[in-house]
Amino acid sequence: MSVHSEIKRVTTETLRKMKFDKEKITMLTAYDFTTAKMVDAGGVDAVLVGDSAANVMAGHETTLPITLDQMIYHTQCVVRGVERALVVADLPFGTYQSNPKKALKSSVRMMKEGGAHAVKLEGGKEISRSLEKIINAGIPVMGHLGLTPQSIYQFGTYKVRAKEDEEAEKLISDAKLLEELGCFALVLEKIPANLAKKVSESVAIPTIGIGAGQDCDGQVLVYHDMVGMNKGFSPKFLRRYLDLHTEITGAVSQYVRDVKDANFPNTNESY
Ligand code: KIV
Numbered sequence: 001m002s003v004h005s006e007i008k009r010v011t012t013e014t015l016r017k018m019k020f021d022k023e024k025i026t027m028l029t030a031y032d033f034t035t036a037k038m039v040d041a042g043g044v045d046a047v048l049v050g051d052s053a054a055n056v057m058a059g060h061e062t063t064l065p066i067t068l069d070q071m072i073y074h075t076q077c078v079v080r081g082v083e084r085a086l087v088v089a090d091l092p093f094g095t096y097q098s099n100p101k102k103a104l105k106s107s108v109r110m111m112k113e114g115g116a117h118a119v120k121l122e123g124g125k126e127i128s129r130s131l132e133k134i135i136n137a138g139i140p141v142m143g144h145l146g147l148t149p150q151s152i153y154q155f156g157t158y159k160v161r162a163k164e165d166e167e168a169e170k171l172i173s174d175a176k177l178l179e180e181l182g183c184f185a186l187v188l189e190k191i192p193a194n195l196a197k198k199v200s201e202s203v204a205i206p207t208i209g210i211g212a213g214q215d216c217d218g219q220v221l222v223y224h225d226m227v228g229m230n231k232g233f234s235p236k237f238l239r240r241y242l243d244l245h246t247e248i249t250g251a252v253s254q255y256v257r258d259v260k261d262a263n264f265p266n267t268n269e270s271y
Contacts, residue, residue: 025218124174
């Protein structure tokens, strides 16, 4: 028997049941095999191959430049490292927004070539026809409302969204629509905690928050942020569990010193 058959995989149904049982859902990003293995071993329920790869892996200012081929490559790497968690992959900007046929084609590629278990799309009513097409093809979809970084040039700022009544009402109605269309879960990014609570109570599908308070059904963070690799990114919602930037640069400096001083390799490290 292979080790894979002994591990009970997390499915979209598992996440639905967790909300029902009031058990919090955990999600972290990963973009490569080694990180995926670690976050899976750490016990997260879902791994998100986020298009934040454009920022943290490629150094772009926004998530817009990453391509579908690049996201498929990251997803393949992550899928190979994960044994238990549900792997959700972002569809990048420009691959689904206004053309349902293109949205389905992009999703099918992400599932078939990337090996993702589900896709994530940003937006509400504006993308409903694309969502319908993808979900009707049997592909599980996670929604994403609030601060949707692919619309950053429309928003003009990364500030908290939906503080005003009109945007909050639209967000609640979008959440209900996504549930109606068949999304299995919903990311809520950077919105007031009381609004996230209201949304979480208004839909039966799980909400997974980032900067959306403690009443969401689960939480997601970008891995590189939570382990402290990004020194320059310190939003209020971020909890850093490690200071890997300091640890890693310290280790690199020590290595440089050891080599310069002819202290590495020593005789035990030589053949
Ligand atoms: O791309 C990403 O990492 C995301 C999370 C911030 C939810 O969409």
